[in-house]
Amino acid sequence: MTTQQLSGTTAIVTGASRGFCRGVAAALTQAGARVVGVARDAATLDEVREQLGAAFTPVAADAADPVVAGQLIDTYQPRVLVLNAGAAPLARPVHRHTWQTFSRNWEVDVQHAFHWTREALLQPLEPGSTVIAVSSGAALRGSPISGGYAGAKATIRFLTAYAAEESRREGLGIRFISVLPGLTPATRLGQGGVAAYAARDSVDVATFLASRGPALTPDQVGEEIARLITGPGHDQDAYLLGAAGLSPAP
Numbered sequence: 489m490t491t492q493q494l495s496g497t498t499a500i501v502t503g504a505s506r507g508f509c510r511g512v513a514a515a516l517t518q519a520g521a522r523v524v525g526v527a528r529d530a531a532t533l534d535e536v537r538e539q540l541g542a543a544f545t546p547v548a549a550d551a552a553d554p555v556v557a558g559q560l561i562d563t564y565q566p567r568v569l570v571l572n573a574g575a576a577p578l579a580r581p582v583h584r585h586t587w588q589t590f591s592r593n594w595e596v597d598v599q600h601a602f603h604w605t606r607e608a609l610l611q612p613l614e615p616g617s618t619v620i621a622v623s624s625g626a627a628l629r630g631s632p633i634s635g636g637y638a639g640a641k642a643t644i645r646f647l648t649a650y651a652a653e654e655s656r657r658e659g660l661g662i663r664f665i666s667v668l669p670g671l672t673p674a675t676r677l678g679q680g681g682v683a684a685y686a687a688r689d690s691v692d693v694a695t696f697l698a699s700r701g702p703a704l705t706p707d708q709v710g711e712e713i714a715r716l717i718t719g720p721g722h723d724q725d726a727y728l729l730g731a732a733g734l735s736p737a738p
């Protein structure tokens with residue numbers, strides 16, 4: 489899909505009220521798309537609407553609800569889905585988790601990616617559509633004080649690759665791509681992770697961040713995801729995303 493083809497079409501972006509996907513919503517509206525942004529808190533979504541204008545339609549809903557996924561895809565017939573909604577994990581070592589806290593990212597992040605991916609294949613979305621699922625660099629390395637977070641994010645990468653394979657097998661022409669961002673203090677979820685890992689290493693946050701190099705920002709995430717949707721040459725199923733941009737995931 490070129491920028492011209494994206495312009496005038498609809499993108500649904502989950503978790504669009506703050507963090508990474510506020511940046512994605514901004515980049516896609518700038519590229520001429522209508523963006524339907526889903527998050528639970530209506531007031532924060534309204535702020536995004538004020539910022540981005542009429543091209544942004546706020547929908548206050550739980551993205552992990554299968555009825556929400558089905559209804560919004562039926563209603564808006566999107567050409568782009570960005571599946572980014574995610575719960576902030578409870579930052580504790582594994583033995584301090586209960587099953588309920590350990591599995592939170594499965595119930596929210598994985599469940600939501602599953603419902604929307606399934607709907608995209610069943611509909612099916614128009615040939616040339618793109619579905620981007622936000623995983624995490626933690627899917628490669630683990631995340632020892634985030635309960636089931638890393639495993640959940642690895643499953644989102646698998647799920648997206650399975651969907652890409654089904655799309656190829658059925659000749660649907662829908663691209664399914666997972667993006668694995670690095671940890672960054674630029675979002676609420678990331679701030680919690682950075683603070684927890686700094687404390688675990690017995691260093692202050694500034695020292696922890698200095699050891700990691702430049703941090704990814706929501707604006708960069710927006711620009712890179714827009715490039716992934718519209719730019720040529722992105723033929724991989726999964727990409728790492730850091731401050732230096734996208735690179736194929738190992």
Ligand SMILES: NC(=O)c1ccc[n+]([C@@H]2O[C@H](COP(=O)([O-])OP(=O)(O)OC[C@H]3O[C@@H](n4cnc5c(N)ncnc54)[C@H](OP(=O)(O)O)[C@@H]3O)[C@@H](O)[C@H]2O)c1
Nearest residue numbers: 503505506507508527528529551574671672675676677678
């Ligand atoms: N920040 C990082 O360092 C980092 C690194 C790698 C991967 N990631 C991943 O990137 C994604 C975005 O993270 P972020 O850092 O931008 O987090 P964030 O600032 O906490 O934003 C999360 C967004 O998801 C929404 N959300 C959460 N649960 C939802 C639900 N059940 N239904 C609908 N919306 C929901 C939130 O809005 P409401 O609370 O109003 O619903 C918010 O808009 C997540 O999947 C995260 O795991 C983040």
